[in-house]
Amino acid sequence: MLIRVVDFETTGLEPPAAAVCEIGWCDVTREGFDWFAGKPSSFLCDPRRPMPAEVRAVHHISDAELLGQVTSEEGLARFAGQQPTPDYYCACNAPFEQKFFCPDGSKWLDTYRSAKHAYPENEAGFGNQTMRYWLGLELDPVLADPPHRAGPDAYVTAEVLAHMLNNGFDVEQLHAWSTQPLILKICNLKKYKGMPWSEVPRDYLDWILRQPPTDWDPDILHTARHYRGGGAQPTML
Numbered sequence: 001m002l003i004r005v006v007d008f009e010t011t012g013l014e015p016p017a018a019a020v021c022e023i024g025w026c027d028v029t030r031e032g033f034d035w036f037a038g039k040p041s042s043f044l045c046d047p048r049r050p051m052p053a054e055v056r057a058v059h060h061i062s063d064a065e066l067l068g069q070v071t072s073e074e075g076l077a078r079f080a081g082q083q084p085t086p087d088y089y090c091a092c093n094a095p096f097e098q099k100f101f102c103p104d105g106s107k108w109l110d111t112y113r114s115a116k117h118a119y120p121e122n123e124a125g126f127g128n129q130t131m132r133y134w135l136g137l138e139l140d141p142v143l144a145d146p147p148h149r150a151g152p153d154a155y156v157t158a159e160v161l162a163h164m165l166n167n168g169f170d171v172e173q174l175h176a177w178s179t180q181p182l183i184l185k186i187c188n189l190k191k192y193k194g195m196p197w198s199e200v201p202r203d204y205l206d207w208i209l210r211q212p213p214t215d216w217d218p219d220i221l222h223t224a225r226h227y228r229g230g231g232a233q234p235t236m237l
Helices: 053-061 072-080 094-100 111-118 129-134 150-165 170-175 202-208 218-230
Strands: 002-010 020-031 034-037 041-044 089-090 108-110
Touching: 002 094, 002 150, 002 170, 020 072, 020 150, 034 150, 041 150, 053 150, 089 094, 089 150, 094 108, 108 111, 108 170, 111 129, 111 170, 150 170, 202 218
Parallel strands: 002 089, 089 108
Antiparallel strands: 002 020, 020 034, 020 041
């Protein structure tokens, strides 16, 4: 089985206004009973639009570096043609990558959402770099750094994924978790920050549910529906 972990650096959050400017990937494969992350690969793409300063401040990729590179569309087509075709794609917060790249029929794992289910005791966070240190992964900095570049981030996510697969969680479980929302325990929204969701007033839950669903994280919507009386599955964080 082959799992291809992908990470994109982009010019913003939402296509088509935003486009991919760097593509990184790292394959995770199984040898016997053990899973291993390979070496990451990456290349730059020309998004054919200027890089916003606030975005460049995250990944530090300049317009000058992107001149003469393949276009974002050509880069994604090149990436889609990488052989062999994976059984699964994977990303940390896969819905973001899927906005830019999601081949028909592809199956995805999401280490961010899976880690929420797998490690409910983790109060540090579930991003790839946080999980790297929370799990105690000592990674080669030549491959894992700097953060917020597509190759290193894909590699860190691949190592987190391999750790999960080698420590009691199989692919089928991670695939199921990658699409399942959770019932949250503690509200982190400003008005009732720190309050147990079970104690959040019903009129505030009603207000959340009246807003456009796209305004909310799926876990918040799922939790609000649960405590408003809509019912939900039992996994809790």
